[in-house]
Amino acid sequence: MQQPAAAAASDVTLRRDKALILQGVDLTVRDGERWALLGQNGCGKTTLLSLLGALQHPTSGTVDVLGHRLGQVDIFGVLWPRIGHVQGRHRPSGRLTSLQLVLTGLTGTNGLRLRWEPTLAQLSSASDSLEAMGVAGLADRDWATLSNGEQRRVLIARALVKMPDLLLLDEPAAGLDLPSREHLVDALDALAQGRPDLPSVLVSHHVEELPSSTTHAALMRDGRIIASGPAQEVLTSEPMSRCFALPLHVRYEEGRWSARRVVR
Numbered sequence: 001m002q003q004p005a006a007a008a009a010s011d012v013t014l015r016r017d018k019a020l021i022l023q024g025v026d027l028t029v030r031d032g033e034r035w036a037l038l039g040q041n042g043c044g045k046t047t048l049l050s051l052l053g054a055l056q057h058p059t060s061g062t063v064d065v066l067g068h069r070l071g072q073v074d075i076f077g078v079l080w081p082r083i084g085h086v087q088g089r090h091r092p093s094g095r096l097t098s099l100q101l102v103l104t105g106l107t108g109t110n111g112l113r114l115r116w117e118p119t120l121a122q123l124s125s126a127s128d129s130l131e132a133m134g135v136a137g138l139a140d141r142d143w144a145t146l147s148n149g150e151q152r153r154v155l156i157a158r159a160l161v162k163m164p165d166l167l168l169l170d171e172p173a174a175g176l177d178l179p180s181r182e183h184l185v186d187a188l189d190a191l192a193q194g195r196p197d198l199p200s201v202l203v204s205h206h207v208e209e210l211p212s213s214t215t216h217a218a219l220m221r222d223g224r225i226i227a228s229g230p231a232q233e234v235l236t237s238e239p240m241s242r243c244f245a246l247p248l249h250v251r252y253e254e255g256r257w258s259a260r261r262v263v264r
Contacts, residue, residue: 006199011025014044014047022058024061034213034214038203044220085170130154149176214231
């Protein structure tokens with residue numbers, strides 16, 4: 001029997017003023033699927049992710065998230081508590097420890113200090129989330145003093161603390177050095193093992209940043225999805241070359257992808 005949809009965009013168009021950002025987009029993410037969304041800058045990846053995260057509404061078409069249609073549901077009370085969304089430009093204010101920062105994921109706050117007293121159960125959940133991302137040892141460290149890679153993993157732990165039913169990651173590995181990227185990828189693979197039913201969508205520009213636990217992929221160009229399906233079928237040379245308008249040779253080896261330009 002086919003798995004239920006955790007998120008689905010159907011014939012979605014989105015305009016900003018006169019600009020057409022998305023056009024005719026169809027995408028369905030089911031429980032247990034871990035999607036990668038790739039494409040050049042400005043192709044609409046982050047905009048599509050924001051629709052799946054109930055951060056904005058389409059101009060036309062429909063978006064269903066966790067069994068509810070946007071425009072017909074209380075997104076603040078019903079959807080946001082069930083969605084873990086790590087946005088690429090998220091920069092927490094204040095000087096919170098990593099544990100305190102993760103706890104703010106329970107309330108969606110971003111203040112200078114933790115303004116409430118967490119329960120033992122909440123503290124345990126925050127610690128478990130840090131453990132899931134391999135950064136439990138950083139719980140008492142000031143988040144602002146961590147490396148970029150450590151900060152990203154703590155932010156993902158913040159999204160996980162409320163036990164979401166859908167996880168959205170906007171370029172979590174952008175700008176990381178090689179060791180930090182690999183630690184992040186390993187943590188995402190461990191998360192997939194620990195919560196195999198958790199559906200996710202990860203936005204990236206680079207196939208090298210994708211965890212081996214990626215099950216599906218969609219390629220975007222000029223506001224459209226030009227290919228989507230099982231990752232090992234989509235992340236191949238021909239569709240990737242069309243997506244990035246560059247002749248590419250894509251390799252899949254030991255569960256990971258790599259791409260390079262074809263020199264003729």
